[in-house]
Amino acid sequence: MSNQAINPAPQPSGTAAQTSAPANEPRYFRRFTTGQMWMHVILFSTFLGLATTGLPLRFSESPWARLMAGAVGGFSAILAFHKFCALVMTVTFVVHVFEILKRGILRRDKSVFWGSTSMVANWKDAKDLFMHMRWFIGLGKKPEFERYAYWEKFDYWAVFWGMVVIGFSGYAMWFAPLFAHFLPGWALNAALVIHSEEGLLAILFIFMIHFVNTHLRPGSFPMDMVIFTGVESEHEFKVKRALEYERMAKEGKLESRLAPAPTKIGINLGRVVGFTAIAIGLTLLGLTISAYFY
Amino acid sequence: MQSSRFKLRIMPGLAFLLAVSFGHAQPATECLACHSDATLQDASGKSISVDDKKFHASIHSGMNCVDCHASIKSYPHPDKVEKVKCESCHADESSQLATSIHSSSKDHPCTSCHGNAHEIFPKSDPRSAVYALNIPKTCGQCHGNGGMAEKHGLQSVAPRYVDSIHGYALSKEGLLVAASCSSCHGSHHILSHKDPNSPTSKTNIPQTCGKCHAGTEAAYMSGVHGKAIAKGDFNAPVCSDCHTAHDIQEPTASAFRSRSTPICGSCHKDKFSTYRDTFHSQLGSLGGYVETARCWDCHGAHDVLPTSDPRSPVAPNNLIATCGKCHAGANASFVKYQPHANAHDRKLSPVLYYIRLFMNLLLISVLTFFIIHTILWLLRSNFQKIIDSQNGGDKHE
Structure with a gap:
C-alpha cells in the first residue's frame, strides 16, 4: 500500500525537506498511543451522544427537538442517555488526569508540564499564532510547528476546561439537592445557563472549527487519519511538524518512534468511524443553526 | 304512494265505523286502523304511520290522538292537518324554548330533540332520546360533524365532547351522573354563552361546574382567580379557560399537563417566558414520560394564592415542602433556586x-x-x- 493514499500533501518548501533523504520504503512514525486513540474515540462518541441528547433540550421548542426526543423513546430515555454518556466521559476524563499525574509526578516526567512536547501553551505558541495569521494574509513565511501546534493545544484545553465546566454544572443539576448543601439555590439557575451556553460553544467549536482545522482543510482533507491509526508517514511528519522531526533527528530518537504502516483494515475502519462522526456532527450543526432561524 | 291512497279509498266499512265514533273520546286504535300501516305517507311523501307497539309503550300512550291532533274533528279528516301544539300541555317548556337560542329552529322544536312524537319516553327511560346516555348523540345530530350547527358556523362540539373525560365517563362507562350537554347548557332554555343569564356565561361557569364539583368550586372561589371573578374582573380565568368546555381531559394526563402551561402563560406572559428558560420547561416541552413541574404543581390549581399569603404553596415557609414533592432532600438553600429567574433582566x-x-x-x-x-x-x-x-x-x- 502507498502512503499517497493516506495523505497527498503538497511538497514542503521549507527546510524540513533537506533534513533527511527520502527512503525507498515509506516510513511511518508513531504519533499517538493506542490509549490516546481510544480516548479520542470514546471522547467523541460520548460527546456526540451528549450533543444529540442535549440539543433537543437546549432548543426544546424547535420542531426537530420533539422528533429527536420521540425517536429515542421520549424524554426519560433522552435524559438517561445523556447521563450515561456523561458518566462514561467523566471516567475517561478522570483516567486521563490520572495518566498525566502519573507521568508528571510519579515518573517525574517534566515534559508533560512544559517544554516542546507539553500541551501547556508557551511563548512560541503566541508567536506561532501571530506568524501563522501573518502568513494567512500573505505576509511572511509559514511558521513551523513542534509536536503540538497552538490550535491543537487550544482544542485540547477547550475540551479539558469544557468538561470541567459542563461536567460540574451538569452534576450540580443532576444531584441538585445534594449540591444545595454547599451551593445556594440560585447557583442552580447559573448552572443551567453555564451548562447550556458552554455546551453550545463546545458543539459549535467542535463541529465548525475542529472539523475544519484538523480534518477538512487542504493538507488533511478529507480526514486526518493519524488519530485513528496512531501513525503518520514520514512525509506528513516532516511537513506538519517540521520542528519536532528535526529535533528528533538531531537527538537521534527518530528511529525509536518508527512504527509499522497502518493496515488497510485499520484505515478503512477509521474512515467509517470518522466520517460517521463528522456526518452526525454536521447534521447537529445544521439543526443548531436552524433553531436560530425557526 | 299510489297504493296507500288507493287503500284509503277501498276501506269504506272501516271509514264508516270511524265516522260514527268521532266526536266521542277517540281511542287511538281507531286511527291506527289506518296509521299503523308502515308505508302510509302524506301527499309530500312524509311518513304518517305510527308504530302501534311503540306508541302504546310511550309516555303518551294514555292519550288519544285528537288530544294532540286537535284540529281533527271528524272523519274523513282533511289531507293537511295542523301542526301539533305541544305547548297546550307543556306550556312551561314551550315558553322557555321560545326565549332560547333554539327558538328560531324551523324544524319542530320539540321532536328535534325528543324524537318521533309517537315514541316519546320519559327521560329516565334508556329508549328516550334525552336519556342521559343518549343526549350527546341527540345534540350531536346538529352539533356534530356536518350538522346543522356547523352549517351555521358553529363548532362541531359533539365529537370533542365524546372524547373528553365527561364524554368518556358517559358513553364508555355509562356513568349517568357524568355531565352531558344539558348538565351545563340546560335543556329548554339554552342561551348563548354571551347571554349573562346563560349557565355557560363566564360569570356563571364556576357555579355551573360547581353543581357537581362543589369542593373544587369552593377552592376556586377562595383563590385569586375566583375572587377576581366575584369582583367582576372577567380577565381572570374560570373553569373552562383552563380546562376548556368540551375537550376536558383528565388533569393528570400528560397530554393535558403539557397543554396547561401555555394556558396559564396566555395571561401570565412574563412568568411563562421566564419559566420557558428553565430546565423544568425544557424537559417538559419535549413531552414523553418525565414529568417536570408545571405552573400548578407549585402554585396550586384552583386555590391559587399570592406568595404573600402564608397558605400559598409558594409562600417562603412552604417552599421546602413544595419543592420537596419532587426533589427529595430539598433544603433551605435548595429552595433559593429561582424558578422564574430571568437571565436577560x-x-x-x-x-x-x-x-x-x-x-x-x-x-x-x-x-x-x-x-x-x-x-x-x-x-x-x-x-x-x-x-x-x-x-x-x-x-x-
Whole structure:
C-alpha cells in the first residue's frame, strides 16, 4: 500500500525537506498511543451522544427537538442517555488526569508540564499564532510547528476546561439537592445557563472549527487519519511538524518512534468511524443553526 | 304512494265505523286502523304511520290522538292537518324554548330533540332520546360533524365532547351522573354563552361546574382567580379557560399537563417566558414520560394564592415542602433556586445576567476569532496549493 493514499500533501518548501533523504520504503512514525486513540474515540462518541441528547433540550421548542426526543423513546430515555454518556466521559476524563499525574509526578516526567512536547501553551505558541495569521494574509513565511501546534493545544484545553465546566454544572443539576448543601439555590439557575451556553460553544467549536482545522482543510482533507491509526508517514511528519522531526533527528530518537504502516483494515475502519462522526456532527450543526432561524 | 291512497279509498266499512265514533273520546286504535300501516305517507311523501307497539309503550300512550291532533274533528279528516301544539300541555317548556337560542329552529322544536312524537319516553327511560346516555348523540345530530350547527358556523362540539373525560365517563362507562350537554347548557332554555343569564356565561361557569364539583368550586372561589371573578374582573380565568368546555381531559394526563402551561402563560406572559428558560420547561416541552413541574404543581390549581399569603404553596415557609414533592432532600438553600429567574433582566437577576453575558461573550469571541482564523487559513492553503502546483509544473517543464 502507498502512503499517497493516506495523505497527498503538497511538497514542503521549507527546510524540513533537506533534513533527511527520502527512503525507498515509506516510513511511518508513531504519533499517538493506542490509549490516546481510544480516548479520542470514546471522547467523541460520548460527546456526540451528549450533543444529540442535549440539543433537543437546549432548543426544546424547535420542531426537530420533539422528533429527536420521540425517536429515542421520549424524554426519560433522552435524559438517561445523556447521563450515561456523561458518566462514561467523566471516567475517561478522570483516567486521563490520572495518566498525566502519573507521568508528571510519579515518573517525574517534566515534559508533560512544559517544554516542546507539553500541551501547556508557551511563548512560541503566541508567536506561532501571530506568524501563522501573518502568513494567512500573505505576509511572511509559514511558521513551523513542534509536536503540538497552538490550535491543537487550544482544542485540547477547550475540551479539558469544557468538561470541567459542563461536567460540574451538569452534576450540580443532576444531584441538585445534594449540591444545595454547599451551593445556594440560585447557583442552580447559573448552572443551567453555564451548562447550556458552554455546551453550545463546545458543539459549535467542535463541529465548525475542529472539523475544519484538523480534518477538512487542504493538507488533511478529507480526514486526518493519524488519530485513528496512531501513525503518520514520514512525509506528513516532516511537513506538519517540521520542528519536532528535526529535533528528533538531531537527538537521534527518530528511529525509536518508527512504527509499522497502518493496515488497510485499520484505515478503512477509521474512515467509517470518522466520517460517521463528522456526518452526525454536521447534521447537529445544521439543526443548531436552524433553531436560530425557526 | 299510489297504493296507500288507493287503500284509503277501498276501506269504506272501516271509514264508516270511524265516522260514527268521532266526536266521542277517540281511542287511538281507531286511527291506527289506518296509521299503523308502515308505508302510509302524506301527499309530500312524509311518513304518517305510527308504530302501534311503540306508541302504546310511550309516555303518551294514555292519550288519544285528537288530544294532540286537535284540529281533527271528524272523519274523513282533511289531507293537511295542523301542526301539533305541544305547548297546550307543556306550556312551561314551550315558553322557555321560545326565549332560547333554539327558538328560531324551523324544524319542530320539540321532536328535534325528543324524537318521533309517537315514541316519546320519559327521560329516565334508556329508549328516550334525552336519556342521559343518549343526549350527546341527540345534540350531536346538529352539533356534530356536518350538522346543522356547523352549517351555521358553529363548532362541531359533539365529537370533542365524546372524547373528553365527561364524554368518556358517559358513553364508555355509562356513568349517568357524568355531565352531558344539558348538565351545563340546560335543556329548554339554552342561551348563548354571551347571554349573562346563560349557565355557560363566564360569570356563571364556576357555579355551573360547581353543581357537581362543589369542593373544587369552593377552592376556586377562595383563590385569586375566583375572587377576581366575584369582583367582576372577567380577565381572570374560570373553569373552562383552563380546562376548556368540551375537550376536558383528565388533569393528570400528560397530554393535558403539557397543554396547561401555555394556558396559564396566555395571561401570565412574563412568568411563562421566564419559566420557558428553565430546565423544568425544557424537559417538559419535549413531552414523553418525565414529568417536570408545571405552573400548578407549585402554585396550586384552583386555590391559587399570592406568595404573600402564608397558605400559598409558594409562600417562603412552604417552599421546602413544595419543592420537596419532587426533589427529595430539598433544603433551605435548595429552595433559593429561582424558578422564574430571568437571565436577560439585569435588575431582577443581576448575577445570572452577568454570567449569561460572560458566557455569551465567550462564545461569540471564541467562535468569531476561530471562524476568521479558519476561513483565512482555508483561503491561504488553497492559494498555496495553486502556487505549489504551478511551481511544480515549472520544474517539470
